[in-house]
Amino acid sequence: MAGIGFELKKVVNRGGIFSISQVVFSGAIIVAGPWMISILNITFAQQFLNDFLAGNSEYLIETMVYSYALSLVIFGGFHYPFTRMLSDMIYEKKEKEAFVQTIFFSIIIGGVSFILCRFLLSFLEIPLERPGLYRFSAALFFSAVNVLWIMMLFVSVLKWFYKICLSYAAGAAATQIFIKVLPAETGMEWVILAFALGQIIIILLLLLFSQNEYPGGKERSLKPLFKYLKKYRIMFFIGLFYNAGLWIDKMIFWIFRGTSNGGTILPLYSAYDTTVYLANLAVIPGLIYFVTATETNFYILLKKFLFSLRSSIYRDITIKKYRLMNRAKKDLIDQSLIQAVLMIILILLSPVIAEQLIRSTTPLILNLSISAGFFYLIFLTCLNFHFYLEAYRDAAWVCFIFFGINLSTAIVTVAFPAIPPGAGYILACGISAVYSYYSLKKNIRFLDRKIFINAGAVD
Amino acid sequence: MSDKKISVCIVLEGSYPYITGGVSAWVQDLIQNLPEIDFKLFTISPEIDQPLRYELPENVVEHRDIVLNKNKKNRDLKKKQKKSLILAMVDFHKKLFSGSSNPIKSIMESYPEEYYPYRDSIKNNNAWQLLTDANRMNNPLYPFSDYFWAWQSAHYMMFTVLGAPAPEADIYHAVSTGYAGMAAMAAKIRHRKTLLLTEHGLYHKEREMEIRKTRMIHGYQRDMWTRMYTRISRICYDNSDRIISLFEENRQKQIALGAEESRTEVIPNGIDIPRFSVKHEKREGFHVGLVGRVVPIKDIKTFIITAKTVIDRIPESIFYCIGPTDEDPGYYEDCKLLVKSLKIEDKFLFTGRANVLEYYNFLDVLLLTSVREAQPLVILEAYCGMVPVVSTRVGNVAELLNFDERFLASSRDAEKLASSILYIHDHPEEMKKITAENFQRVKDRYDIKLLHSTYLKLYRKMAGRSEE
Numbered sequence: 001m002a003g004i005g006f007e008l009k010k011v012v013n014r015g016g017i018f019s020i021s022q023v024v025f026s027g028a029i030i031v032a033g034p035w036m037i038s039i040l041n042i043t044f045a046q047q048f049l050n051d052f053l054a055g056n057s058e059y060l061i062e063t064m065v066y067s068y069a070l071s072l073v074i075f076g077g078f079h080y081p082f083t084r085m086l087s088d089m090i091y092e093k094k095e096k097e098a099f100v101q102t103i104f105f106s107i108i109i110g111g112v113s114f115i116l117c118r119f120l121l122s123f124l125e126i127p128l129e130r131p132g133l134y135r136f137s138a139a140l141f142f143s144a145v146n147v148l149w150i151m152m153l154f155v156s157v158l159k160w161f162y163k164i165c166l167s168y169a170a171g172a173a174a175t176q177i178f179i180k181v182l183p184a185e186t187g188m189e190w191v192i193l194a195f196a197l198g199q200i201i202i203i204l205l206l207l208l209f210s211q212n213e214y215p216g217g218k219e220r221s222l223k224p225l226f227k228y229l230k231k232y233r234i235m236f237f238i239g240l241f242y243n244a245g246l247w248i249d250k251m252i253f254w255i256f257r258g259t260s261n262g263g264t265i266l267p268l269y270s271a272y273d274t275t276v277y278l279a280n281l282a283v284i285p286g287l288i289y290f291v292t293a294t295e296t297n298f299y300i301l302l303k304k305f306l307f308s309l310r311s312s313i314y315r316d317i318t319i320k321k322y323r324l325m326n327r328a329k330k331d332l333i334d335q336s337l338i339q340a341v342l343m344i345i346l347i348l349l350s351p352v353i354a355e356q357l358i359r360s361t362t363p364l365i366l367n368l369s370i371s372a373g374f375f376y377l378i379f380l381t382c383l384n385f386h387f388y389l390e391a392y393r394d395a396a397w398v399c400f401i402f403f404g405i406n407l408s409t410a411i412v413t414v415a416f417p418a419i420p421p422g423a424g425y426i427l428a429c430g431i432s433a434v435y436s437y438y439s440l441k442k443n444i445r446f447l448d449r450k451i452f453i454n455a456g457a458v459d
Numbered sequence: 460m461s462d463k464k465i466s467v468c469i470v471l472e473g474s475y476p477y478i479t480g481g482v483s484a485w486v487q488d489l490i491q492n493l494p495e496i497d498f499k500l501f502t503i504s505p506e507i508d509q510p511l512r513y514e515l516p517e518n519v520v521e522h523r524d525i526v527l528n529k530n531k532k533n534r535d536l537k538k539k540q541k542k543s544l545i546l547a548m549v550d551f552h553k554k555l556f557s558g559s560s561n562p563i564k565s566i567m568e569s570y571p572e573e574y575y576p577y578r579d580s581i582k583n584n585n586a587w588q589l590l591t592d593a594n595r596m597n598n599p600l601y602p603f604s605d606y607f608w609a610w611q612s613a614h615y616m617m618f619t620v621l622g623a624p625a626p627e628a629d630i631y632h633a634v635s636t637g638y639a640g641m642a643a644m645a646a647k648i649r650h651r652k653t654l655l656l657t658e659h660g661l662y663h664k665e666r667e668m669e670i671r672k673t674r675m676i677h678g679y680q681r682d683m684w685t686r687m688y689t690r691i692s693r694i695c696y697d698n699s700d701r702i703i704s705l706f707e708e709n710r711q712k713q714i715a716l717g718a719e720e721s722r723t724e725v726i727p728n729g730i731d732i733p734r735f736s737v738k739h740e741k742r743e744g745f746h747v748g749l750v751g752r753v754v755p756i757k758d759i760k761t762f763i764i765t766a767k768t769v770i771d772r773i774p775e776s777i778f779y780c781i782g783p784t785d786e787d788p789g790y791y792e793d794c795k796l797l798v799k800s801l802k803i804e805d806k807f808l809f810t811g812r813a814n815v816l817e818y819y820n821f822l823d824v825l826l827l828t829s830v831r832e833a834q835p836l837v838i839l840e841a842y843c844g845m846v847p848v849v850s851t852r853v854g855n856v857a858e859l860l861n862f863d864e865r866f867l868a869s870s871r872d873a874e875k876l877a878s879s880i881l882y883i884h885d886h887p888e889e890m891k892k893i894t895a896e897n898f899q900r901v902k903d904r905y906d907i908k909l910l911h912s913t914y915l916k917l918y919r920k921m922a923g924r925s926e927e
Contacts, residue, residue, distance in 0.1 A: 314594050314603040452607055453581045 059128070059188040060195065062266040065273065067117075067142045069247045074116075075109055075146055076243035079153055080235035085228035086157045095158070096214045101225050102154040103207075106147045108222075114143035124265050130189045137193035144199035151206045163209045171202030234392045238399050242383070245403035245432075249410035249425050250276065256414040257421075272369075272421040275361040279369035282346055286339035286377040294331040294381060301327050302388055309451060317448055325444045332381060332437070339374050346370045368422030375429035382436035389450075391443040398439055402432040465922045466497040466520070468628035468646065472639035476513040476522075477504060479783060480752065481836060482634060482659050483513065485728065491516045492911045496918060499626040501646070503527065503638050525623040525642070527616050534573040534622075544569055545576060545583045552589055555690060563694055567648040572624040577615050598679045609680050613687055621645045629922040630655055633695070636662040637688065640695035647698065653921040656699040657726075659833040660854065661712055663688040668831065693717045700921060705834035706855035726917075727855075728834045729910035732902060735819065735843035742821040745769075745884055748779040749826050750815050750837040754787045758851070759794045761828040761873050767801045768877035773884060778807045781818050819844030824883050829853055830870045839905045842897040847890050849879040861900075863893075 082105055089098035117139040126134050155164055175198030182190040229236070250273060258267025305320040312320075346353070347370055350363040379402065386395035409424025443450075469475075469490075475483035490498045499521040507526045515522065536544075547566045580586040594606045620638045625631070625646030632655040633643035640656060647654040666688040670681050696702055696718035703726050704710040710723050747769065751757040759780060766778040784791045791809075798807045810818075815837075819825075825841035827850035834855040838848050850856045852867045860866050865882055868875035883890055919925050 310604055311602045313600060314591055315599075317603055449581055449587055452604075452611075453578055 058260075058268075059134075059265075060191055062260075062268055063138050063141060063192050064195070065268060066266050067138070067145045069250065071113065071142065071146045071149060072243040073240075073247050075113065075149070077236035077238075077240035078105075078109070078229070079149060080239040081228045081232035082150070082225070083153050083157065084232050084235060085224060086154060088228075089224070090157055096216060097224070098154065098157075099210050099214045100220070101222075102150060102210070104222055105225060106150045106203075109150055110143045110147040113146040114139050117142040126265060128189055129187055133187075133189040134192065137189055137196055141192055141196035141199065144196050144203060147203055148199055151203055151210075154210065155206055158213075160209065163206070167202045167205040167209070170205055171198045174198045174201040232392070234396055237396045238392060241396065241399035241403040245399060245406050245428065248403060248407045249413075249421070249428075252407070252410035252414060253421055269421070270360040271362070272365060275365050275369045275422070276425070278357070279346075279366065279373050280376075282342060282370055283339065283373045283377045285342055286335055286374075287380075289335045289338050290377070290381055290384075294328075294335050295384065297331055298324070298328050298385060298388065305447070306451075309448060321444060321448060325441060328385065328440070328444070332378065335381065336374070336378060339377050343370055343374045362420075364420050365422050368420060368426050372422060372426040372429045375426065375433040378433035379429055379436050382433070382440045385440050386436070386443065389440075389443045389447060391439070394439045394443060398432060398436040401435055402428055405431055464495065464497045465630070465918055465924060466499060466628040467630045467632050467918055468499040468501050468626050468643075470501045470503075470625075470631060470633040470639045470643040470646070472503040472635055472637055473505070474634070475502075476500070476511045476515060477502070477509040479512050479786070481833065484836070485659070486634060487513050487516070488907065489911070489914060490519060492907070493915055493918075494518050495915070499523070499628050501525070501623075501625050501631075501642060503620060503642060521626045523624075523626055525620060527619055531575055531619065531622070532573070533575050533578075534571060536571065536574055540569075541576065541579050542583065544574075545580050545586055548576075548580065549583075549585045549589050556593070563644070563698065564648055567621075567645055570621060570645070570649075572649065573622055575618045575622045577611075577618050580614070580618075597683060601679060605680070606683075609676075609683060613684070617641065625650070628652065630918055632657065633699075634659070636692040636695040637666070638691075640699075641691060644695060644698045647700075653700045654698060655701050655703070655917065655921060656695060657703040658709060658713065659705055660831065661692070661709060663692040663716075664712075665831060689716070701917065706858055708855065708858070709833070726910065726913050727905055728836055728839065729905050729907035730836055730839045730843065730901070731907045732843055735816065735840045736898075737816050737820040737844045739819075739845045740821055741823075743775075745773050745776040746779065746822050747776060747824045747826050747880060748781050748818050748822045749828065750818070750840070751780075751782045751827070751829065752786050753780060753782060753784045753791045753794060753809065755790055756829060756831050757782075758828040758830050758871065759790070760797055761851075761871050761876070762826060763794060763797050763801065763803075763807065764873040765826065765828065765876040765880070766807050767803055768873060769880050770803055770806050772877075772881060776806060778803075779810055779818060779822070780808065781810045781813050781815060783812045784809055815840065816844075819846055822846045824849055824880050826876065826880065827851060827856065828871075828876065832856060834859070839901050842894065842901045845894045845898060847883050847894050847897075849876055849883065851876070861897075 085101065086098050089095070089101070118135060121135040121138060125131075128134050152164070175195055178194035178197045179191060182194050250269070253269040253272055254267045258269040260267045301320070301324040305317070305324050308317045308320045347367050350366045350370070354361050354363045354366050379398075383395055383398055386392070386398065406424060406428035409427050413419045413421060413424050469486060471482075471486065474480060475486040490496075494517075496518065497520045498516075498518055500515075500519060501523050503525045505527055544566070547569070551563060551566055581590075590607070590610060591603075594603055598606045616638060620642040623642060623645075625642065627650060628646075630653050631643040631647045631650075633640045634657055636656065636658065640662070643654055643656070646652070663685075667685045670676055670684050676684060693716055696713060696716065699718075699722065702713055702718050702723045704713055704723065705725070705727050707725055710725050713723055714720050747766070749757070749759070749762050751759075753759050762778070762780065766776070770776045770778070780794075795809070798804055819841060822841070822844070823846070825837065825846045825848045827835060827837065827848065829835070829851055830853065832854035835850075838850065838856065838859045841848050847866070848860060849866045849868070850860060851870045851872070853870065857867055866879050868879060916925075
């Protein structure tokens with residue numbers, strides 16, 4: 001995302017309130033677009049469709065939540081080596097080939113996810129009038145979410161953030177139109193289908209933009225894709241543990257504390273779920289700072305360091321290396337300060353938010369989630385920099401620790417009800433933040449050595 | 460007395476059985492004439508599947524080739540073992556740089572075969588610190604990457620030879636210091652056998668000459684490489700049980716570099732005297748030959764220029780370049796162009812591979828224009844054929860020519876070489892006396908049978924079988 005960051009940096013550098021607003025808005029879309037739109041969709045569904053659908057919105061909420069969660073946990077691992085392939089192809093100016101591979105990958109993931117979801121749903125009893133339609137719509141929605149993640153990977157690498165905004169807006173509008181057009185008032189199955197179709201509209205728009213820009217790619221085999229999946233299989237584990245780490249505590253609570261409201265199929269734990277979703281939106285300001293400043297500065301200094309390896313004396317190489325480390329630390333501190341200020345404000349407002357906005361939660365759970373967001377941002381930043389340094393093995397360990405702590409603390413929380421939900425998540429984020437920071441420092445310290453070892457690459 | 464034959468593992472770098480030349484011919488001759496010894500070859504090659512230039516005798520029972528620059532499967536060692544070994548190497552290098560006494564034996568005893576610690580050494584903090592400190596000390600103003608690649612190049616080859624599994628043998632016989640010497644040393648220590656080192660030339664001196672000539676290596680890197688080769692030679696001397704040189708001057712140089720005098724010995728080259736004792740028959744004209752490969756080290760261009768000078772004075776002269784022309788095609792083309800440009804094509808012949816005996820029997824002079832030699836056998840061969848010799852003053856040539864300045868010249872001194880040839884032409888009676896003396900000297904000191912028996916005794920002694 002450094003590319004987008006540089007674009008936004010240019011806008012900020014123009015100065016003025018308008019430029020800053022533009023960056024804030026665009027940055028929010030870029031860093032949290034899909035997630036944010038999903039949260040907004042879920043929130044909209046919860047808040048406004050409830051009356052419309054005579055209180056049956058839980059099916060929609062469950063379907064959406066489980067779709068997003070499982071799409072990331074099951075297939076999220078593949079996104080990382082796929083993104084690596086896209087980045088390499090686009091760097092080599094092979095955008096057409098990248099687009100073709102995106103289509104292939106989307107077809108595979110879309111197909112597999114549809115079949116998998118449909119298969120799993122066949123074991124569940126669906127207490128709706130049209131269970132077959134529900135199963136189909138849910139599977140279609142799940143499949144669409146998975147394909148959309150992949151399309152987003154492609155368009156994000158190309159920096160089309162305005163086209164992304166347009167597509168999402170169109171998709172949201174299309175969803176509402178479909179709800180009106182389909183006999184939604186007769187059952188949730190139709191609403192879910194409308195949402196699924198809305199996602200498909202987004203996909204089609206992104207495909208259209210891509211096809212216009214990069215028609216006629218010649219690559220007709222999956223070889224590049226499989227080559228990257230094999231070569232960068234460690235990245236699969238990064239994705240797997242990262243996404244599983246994000247969702248495992250919620251899943252544990254769904255199983256042990258969740259309720260299926262109104263005779264629905266899949267349990268949710270709304271006291272915690274919604275809190276976390278909205279608390280995660282609170283990291284957007286920090287993420288915008290990350291994209292426009294932290295990441296771009298890191299990229300610039302990393303590039304200078306890499307150039308110095310080729311032709312500088314050792315003293316200069318060392319200076320540039322430590323400059324990179326110190327700047328990363330400074331930007332991380334600045335970013336964390338911005339996030340800390342927001343965190344404090346939200347914590348102070350948490351009683352009001354809990355009462356007015358998220359009625360199912362408590363201020364304590366909200367505060368824990370907001371605080372976890374602070375550490376999560378540090379963890380995410382440091383993890384991101386591991387990718388720049390190609391420290392994939394260490395990144396995998398960082399994510400594994402995140403997953404492991406979140407899993408174990410979630411289990412402990414379930415066993416000891418006095419521990420509030422979110423306590424484990426904040427611990428996982430906190431420890432992962434610290435570990436990932438020290439891992440990053442270590443990797444920067446040994447970066448010159450690592451590059452020379454790999455460049456030599458004779459054994 | 461043991462029934463089992465003594466096995467000798469000959470360790471070679473860039474020569475036999477892939478490259479023709481004096482050393483290769485010497486090795487082939489030694490193996491062929493000691494059928495009571497089982498020989499194993501342990502060769503170091505730059506590339507895989509090089510064609511053999513010699514038919515291996517029957518008593519070569521094993522041949523193992525180490526190919527540098529080929530990826531090798533690394534043995535798995537425990538982390539603790541790796542760390543301990545690398546720290547020992549770091550300590551060894553520090554002592555080496557400071558000039559302290561530094562036995563490598565203890566490192567080699569814990570250095571297993573098929574372990575190539577290149578990556579592990581860079582990953583180790585102490586080793587990396589050593590590398591960067593050395594760079595700061597020796598090379599503070601040059602790009603670090605240059606230094607690193609030079610280090611990598613040298614040490615990768617070093618690790619390759621040290622880790623290569625050698626054939627089992629009673630004696631390891633290295634035919635040079637350098638990487639062959641190191642490989643032999645590693646094998647000797649691992650297998651607890653003895654190490655015999657025979658130096659035809661002085662490896663570190665030869666490398667130094669090459670380094671100084673090449674444009675690819677410059678500035679501090681020249682010193683770095685030169686120092687490294689000198690240190691390798693010293694390590695080989697320290698760990699060799701016997702150190703053989705071909706002539707006294709080289710033995711003194713070995714001692715000067717640190718070889719223990721009591722372990723050193725001179726065993727000169729030898730030739731098959733009956734074979735080379737051809738009847739010399741005067742042929743019309745004046746015939747001057749150079750026996751050697753058409754390669755820069757033989758300096759054929761100086762030979763050609765010398766030929767021009769002599770031909771201008773003695774029009775009936777004919778010059779023969781007797782030796783393979785296919786080793787350096789580019790240089791051969793240059794030489795042909797030079798011959799053409801000097802307009803002596805009808806008086807200067809490239810014979811290619813030939814039976815040298817057919818030439819010794821009528822040559823009036825053997826000319827050697829090499830820029831580097833050890834103890835050239837061609838001089839001894841010429842003496843057997845009663846052919847007088849003129850040569851550049853390299854290696855042991857001066858001693859072979861009895862230090863007679865009339866027939867010696869500096870490298871590339873075509874004028875002096877020509878005047879020596881002319882002297883021979885102008886003093887036939889004197890030359891008869893001198894060639895007779897030369898032949899007697901060959902019979903007294905350079906008989907190949909003496910060489911074979913000396914080495915056989917040496918092998919038996921080193922294998923603990925002196926009573927055989």
